[in-house]
Amino acid sequence: MYFNSLAAALQMDGHGAFVWSAYFITIGVVAMMVYAPRRREQRFLRQLEGQIRRSEGGNPPGASKEV
């Protein structure tokens, strides 16, 4: 490691606030890029499942086959 201590790595000779804030913002954006579509996909499938159930007259999926 280039830095001798954790404090030196955090401070980076006065540039730490700039460097770390840039990295934290990027982490936030990357997390959103990965998390948001996955959440949208799961939410959509749940909504569609609910729609199918309602259209089948409130019966759970597969129930109509048994009638």
Next chain:
Amino acid sequence: MWTLFHKFGSPPWLYRLSGSILRWLLPITLLALVGGAVWGVLFTAPDFRQGNSYRIIYIHVPAAVVALAGYYVMAIAGAVSLIWRMKMADIAMRACAPIGAALTFVALVTGSIWGKPTWGTWWVWDARITSMLILLFLYLGVVALYEAYENKALAAKACAILSLVGTVNIPIIYKSVDWWYSLHQPASIKFTGGSTIDPSMLYPLLFMITAFYCLFTCALLLNMRVEILQREQRTAWVRALANKGAAG
């Protein structure tokens, strides 16, 4: 070749393929991003002139490079959608826009943060930075344009035209530091002639650029999966998927 082209046009096939690709590509990408960032931030020497602030390069440059490359992907997908009316190309074009916007935003914000200790200012209206801001507006424009139309076929056509017209901005961004006087430094990595960056800094940078390309691919596939499901919601395979309650 044509079979593959035909297969790419099949939503269920692409949905399943993307699922199996993401299962291994996404964890590898996230690990590579963390590894590359740690390598660049903690294990390289500071820059001779800029000191430690230069370490922002490991996110700023990859984000900017991939944001530009992403625009080509969006424009090509737009052209394919316009010419061959291929549904998957339309979906890919639409999926590219928010990812490109996010990456351009990262490039602009990290560049601004880097600018303060290096140039003494957060922002200057010079050619490179302004043309990158236009790129952000182009990406956001495609997102907004699609939402503005009730008729989605018409929306796709308008977005494709906007993305094709916007390609004129890409060479301007590339050459802006050569064509105009700019605070922004010229390219350090050159395909022809020697790069002006030390190998100890170049390797982690190339590693991070690769990791950002993988991130773009993952985000593109993730966004395309949602689009595919929404457009195919009346088909039997999507309804079966919803019934199973499966999300993977």
